[in-house]
Amino acid sequence: MSCRSPIVVFDDVAVSYAGDRPPALAGIDxxxxxxxxxxxxxxxxxxxxxxxxxxxxxxxxxxxxEIDGAPLGEASVEEARRKTGFLFAVPEDQILFPRVxxxxxxxxxxxxxxxxxxxxxxxxxxxxxxxxxxEERAPAELSHGQRLRVALAGALAAEPSILLLDEPSAGLxxxxxxxxxxxxxxxxxxxxxxxxxxxxxxxxxxRFILLEEGRIALAGDRFDEIAGRWAAGxxxxxxxxx
Numbered sequence: 001m002s003c004r005s006p007i008v009v010f011d012d013v014a015v016s017y018a019g020d021r022p023p024a025l026a027g028i029d030x031x032x033x034x035x036x037x038x039x040x041x042x043x044x045x046x047x048x049x050x051x052x053x054x055x056x057x058x059x060x061x062x063x064x065x066e067i068d069g070a071p072l073g074e075a076s077v078e079e080a081r082r083k084t085g086f087l088f089a090v091p092e093d094q095i096l097f098p099r100v101x102x103x104x105x106x107x108x109x110x111x112x113x114x115x116x117x118x119x120x121x122x123x124x125x126x127x128x129x130x131x132x133x134x135e136e137r138a139p140a141e142l143s144h145g146q147r148l149r150v151a152l153a154g155a156l157a158a159e160p161s162i163l164l165l166d167e168p169s170a171g172l173x174x175x176x177x178x179x180x181x182x183x184x185x186x187x188x189x190x191x192x193x194x195x196x197x198x199x200x201x202x203x204x205x206x207r208f209i210l211l212e213e214g215r216i217a218l219a220g221d222r223f224d225e226i227a228g229r230w231a232a233g234x235x236x237x238x239x240x241x242x
Contacts, residue, residue, distance in 0.1 A: 004033035004034050004035055004036065005033060005034055005069075006031050006032065006033055006034075006066070006069070007032055007033060007034045007036075007067070007068055007083075007161050007162045007190045008030070008031070008032040008055060008065070008066070008067060008162060008190070008192065009030070009031050009032075009064075009065065009066040010028045010029060010030040010031075010051075010054075010055075010063070010064075010065055011029060011063055011064045011065075011066075012027055012028070012029060012062075012063040012064070013025060013027075013028040013029075013030075013051075013054060013061050013062070013063035013064070013065060014026045014027065014028070014061060014062045014063055015047075015050050015051075015054055015059050015060070015061045015062075015214075017059075022213065022214060023214055024047050024050045024214050025047045025050055025051055025054065025061070025214045025215075026214050026215055027215055027216075028051065028063070028215070028216060029216070030051075030209060030216070032162065032190050032192050033190065034161065034190055035188065035189075035190055036190050036191070036206060036207075037184065037185065037190070037191040037193075037204060037205040037206050038190075038191065038192050038193075038205055038206065038207055038208065038209060039193055039195060039201035039202075039204070039205035039207070039208040039209070040052070040192055040193060040194040040195070040208075040209050040211065041195065041196065041198070041201060041208050041209065041210045041211070041226055042194075042196060042210060042211035042212065043196055043212075043230070044196065046211040046212055046213065046214070047211045047213075047214040047215075048166070048194035048195075048196075048211055049089065049166050049194060050214075051194070051211070052086070052164045052166055052192070052194055055067070055072075055084070055164055055192070056077070056080060056081050056084055056086060056164065057072055057073075057077035057080065057081070067079075067080040067083055067084065067162075068080075068083055068161055082111070082158070082160075083160055083161045083162065084160050084161070084162055084163075084164060085155030085156055085158065085160035085162070085163040085164070085189065086155060086163075086164050086165075087151055087152060087155055087163070087164070087165040087166060087168055088151075088166055089166040089167045089170065091147055091148045091150070091151035091152075092139070092144075092147050092151075094151050094154070095139045095147060095150055095151055095154075097139075098138055098139075099135075099136060099137070099138065100126070100131075100134050100135050100136070100137050100138075100139060100142075100150050101119060101122055101123070101126075101135040101136065103139065103150060103154055104122035104125055104126055104135075104150060104153045104154045104157055105118040105119055105121070105122035105157065106154065107154060107155075107157055107158045108121055108122065108157055108158055111158065121157050122135075122153070122154075122157050123135060124157075125153040125154070125156045125157040126149070126150070126153045128153070128156065128183070129149040129150075129152055129153045129156070129183065130149060130179065130183070131146060131149040131150060131153060134146060134150070144171045144172075145171075145172055145173075145176050148168070148171070148172065148180075152165075152168070156187075156189075159189075160189055161189060161190065162189055162190040162191070162192065163184075163187070163189050163190070163191045163192070163193075164192050164193075165184075165191065165192070165193040165194065166193075166194050167194060167195055167196075167197075168180060168184075168193055168195070168200075169181075169195060169197045169200040170197075177197070177199075177200050177203075178203065180200075180204070181200055181203035181204040182203070184204045185203070185204055191204070191205070193205065198223060198226055198227060198230075201223065202223040206221060207219070207220060207221040208220065208221070208223060208226065210226060210229070
């Protein structure tokens, strides 16, 4: 029996967009505990990104979501986001500053951390991501893999309780995927990562939740079940493409 406590709890969560039939998410019951690494698997359009967005109040939902024991709502969403590191599917979209160090330090500076301390913590986050030495560079000069590391360092710098990652392995070459999976596996934060990269999910996570058409279709730790399911249903391409 686990001695961990929940960091994220979904209880009968549903999300409907205007004109959506059926809903983007329906009947989602999901618990992620402190320190867990959970893969949110599914083919394109299965609801993975919508679920991550709901967890930080970026889309309206019904049902209830708790972040670290507090119900998510209008009054609590900012506090929930302070406990969460978020990586969007296109990491370049969340890099806002013309210098890497300023971007990584932004979340700290916005919380009132003094400039010197914010820089030191940002430098540590970059080093942890294998991106030391690029602090003064412009993001536009970097490769996709480097920009991904910058975006992740920005999410990690404030030491969140949970990381929500949307397709973090997309666009990386095989060595880059292996390095990222190994790094994520060693982090103390809980992780919920959305992907259809089965090999990456297996390397980075302890267990999986499989979404199909907005509902949880399967959950467990036997990743080979997903490969067989995708091969029989949606085709093997869904299990191998990142």
